[in-house]
Amino acid sequence: MKTYTILVCCAALATAAGAGDAWNAVPADRIRLGGVLGWRVDLTTTNNFMQLDLEETFFKPFREKTAEGGFVGLGKLADAAVHLARYSGKADVVARKEAVIRAILETQSPDGYLGYLRPESRMKALWDLHDTGFLLQGLMSEYEEYGDKIALEAAKRGADYVLAHWKDMPANWEFDSITDREWTLGLGFGIAQLYAATKDARYRDFLLNERSLKEWELPIVIGRGKMFYGQAYGYLGTALAQLEMHGLEPDPKLLGPTFRALDFMLHGDGTLVTGTGGIAECWTNDQDGEGCVGETCFTVYELLVFDRLIRLGAADLARTGDLMERTIYNALFAAQSRDGRRLRYYTPLNGERTYFGRDDYCCPNNYRRGVARIPRNVFYVKRNAVYANLFTPCTAALDLGDVKVAVREETAYPSDGKILFTVEPERPAAFSFDVRVPRWCQAPVAKINGVRVTYPFAPGSVLKLPRVWQKGDTVALDFPMALRAVRGRGRQSGRFCMMRGPLVYALDTRSAAQRPGMNGHDKGVFAGHPHDVQTVLTLDPRLMRFHPDGESSTRPNGTMIEARFSTEDWSDGPSADGPTVLLSEYAGPDNTLTYFRTPDIEGCGCVDDELYSGDTKKQTP
Template identity: 40%
Template structure:
């Protein structure tokens, strides 16, 4: 190390522990953190692998002609949904991220073929004329087409896409405004309306952001049947209809739209519904151990995890909602929640090879794959396409690191300063993270590092080999502000001990095994257990958890661990008779995530639901 670097490391270092005040002086209205662009980052590690396999093993393997485009050419349905707009939106983002010719060609083809079907009045859809607008899911389908086409203009400057988006949006507004008292949906009820118009608000707000045409903003905020700022309902766990009060995806999509509007017209009242959702998740047992939520697409709090648990649409929109909350508040706990959901519920909703996607992702019992069209597969593709923008955020004059994964970010900071930030890590298998800092010239700026809430031991941080003394609490951002120069490096050491997490509600008396952000499951197939064996009655010795071993059945460099256990009915006073291998939760053959323990005193509370800040 040069003497000059030693002097910088000793003299110029300022360390600040920040929970929610990582102020971004030049951030958009209502935001303290701002995502870097899709073209400014390249991912590796497990997050990068998931992005890649979604593109090359799923997106490019779809039969887009038959499954997605033909229904729009035929337009012979009275109701129904395909998800072409969501597919276009995902493909646009993947094309921007990769700049891959194949992906760009698919994007251009999907959009060109969709625009070819646009009728003179602006309609693009799958329904017969008599069912348009008022038919079930027609506005929902059109809304995401508006969004995908608008984002093609946003990321690629395609004016034809913007023109088609405006014509389609104008069609929706004109037709609905002509019958302002009419409510779309199956029963004419306002609460049910949101299920068939999901995405309209976000699409129109995005169109307004790109055009500055107030008609789109005004329709969201002032049209009698919509009035997004006035949306204000209580979360319900039961009722006769799966409406905006009960349906978790619909509710969170409206929360995301209100937060998008908050970015345009900051108003704390627009955050009320989102805070209600966070309180329900973290204080009323709505958050599952996998990081996701929902049962049969609705809110639930009894912690059951079998059957139609953890809808992929809910997983996607919860991740998106947490991203917005992180951006608005700068509070690291939302990054902690994002990390849990990404590495567990989200990745478990996809086969390890990337080709198949799930509609539901239970943590108890068998998991099933779904087809390529409809809401969940396409919302999965969309959120995977957004992940590159959830790793690094601009914070004031510097950057904040939210997700740890092998990656390289190339960004421009104020005063024409170019910064390359490169993460070198085996995360989430390892808690060691090296961040290489290479500014274009020596300059002082802050770098924020999220210290995960699961860290039960002090995190070791060093800059150029010199320890950074800090009392930063877990669940916070550690901000290091100093003069940085090319070749500097930050080293984080986050110890990853095993954690037995206490179950809640239906899981009381049972325990889940975690290490870092990863949840581990039990697979009868991997362990060659007889089908008749009741996994819920197996008792595990919690002290028998060994050091993790490498296991590549879910991902390269993945982990598994061995435990000793007693088969059902066998007394724990006798020697254990089972040796089990627990694998990462995305293991498609896993059917259990909670277990009985011979010594429950070795367990602890889940760090996410007990956070009441």
């Protein structure tokens, strides 16, 4: 049988290896997304961002500057606007982004103050420094993505205001109501961006001396106790600032808290099956799936940390991509309505999900930020190497330093695991085309130009394909997607959830009550509260069937799983000819149950979660 030989002795690749493991993000305007990811970015842009009442909701408080306290989130919106506009390129989206940036510039006080509080409350009132930090980030994103020097100067004046008045902060302000890291969340990263752009030592000294960024190493605190030390989003926000500084001035101390958090998330039951975690915004390890779990801010900051780790080359590349994929398709997308207009603060596994009643504040704006960055998470590049991290139909124009490469990707992912890349270098060139092989895929197959690759690779690894690439070369991947029943942990022990590929599936109990052929007893059960349904409903993962293109309430061409069920006899469970319900993708807007009982949890073929339990290895710097 003919096999394909991989080129391993190549001077160009030696150069790439010598450059280290760090990767660069691909500018958002160099990629066009289709499929689920492209649809979600477009949906968020058109049906959410473009529908906001900017003047009344976001700009008015900054024009008035009379508030005593509070939080709007204009800086977070600005950051999202910049990235959405850079990807879209459409005139109306760019104009709306410019309106957001212009409002920040026009309302900045002559002394540099960026916020909207009255003079006596500035910096001293809760959330003002938080808001200021994200305003800095929004301005710096405008500078980084568009080269806007006016935005850079405004950011410098805003940061200089903070530095000049830092000495006026009240005594013991750090212990007034909440942890100082939550009080100032966003400030560290924004000032680190400024230091990266200006190399002004004052910003570095502020971070390392006044904010003790290298010394911060808070342990994981379970629960929402006094001072809010357990706030997971705040923890990751400070860790992200440390990662940014590590990229500028490497120091292992700056990696410690991030890897402590990852260890807890991977091995301490700190993450739910959907890729998010926490309860009432704070760390938890009990796997509670009801109520105020899965804060959207935490979900997005996981993604920001994962992206930064990939770009730093500071963590297992394949696992980090797996974590990103799980989180995006499940927790992140579950935070948005089907029409795109409404957003959620929390995304519980079991029980009814509710929409947040505002367009401003933290979670709605962080959701926009998370979705806006998806185009940057699909491919990463470095000199003479491409890394395919997320899979979706797309075209990309990539700059590998010595050569420019166009890539076209064709796939129905995540509905199907077949992926075809067509590689078009501007001239024959030696580089490595690297692909994440998902840990959930047990029998991956790769072919170059139709010839099977025998180079060894395994689930949960990066397949490296170094060779001299020609125009029209193809890489075909087949990641078979089998249904799998994933064993519950913690409070979900004794139950299971269903997965296929990166997708978690769940049940809309109220819709199940309307399913044709449902008898009166079962209708009554499903019409009840989801908490009551889960006590009597039993499923058997061995009696399930996958339905491609089964529904559209979650997304265009969404998928479903048909499951036999019983509500009568918990000990016997469903039969092979029993009634059925349909499980839809977890992101479906009305799903209310994710974990299910079965009469024989040990004998029904359940497996451990490949990311958060089982044989995963401890993360280390």
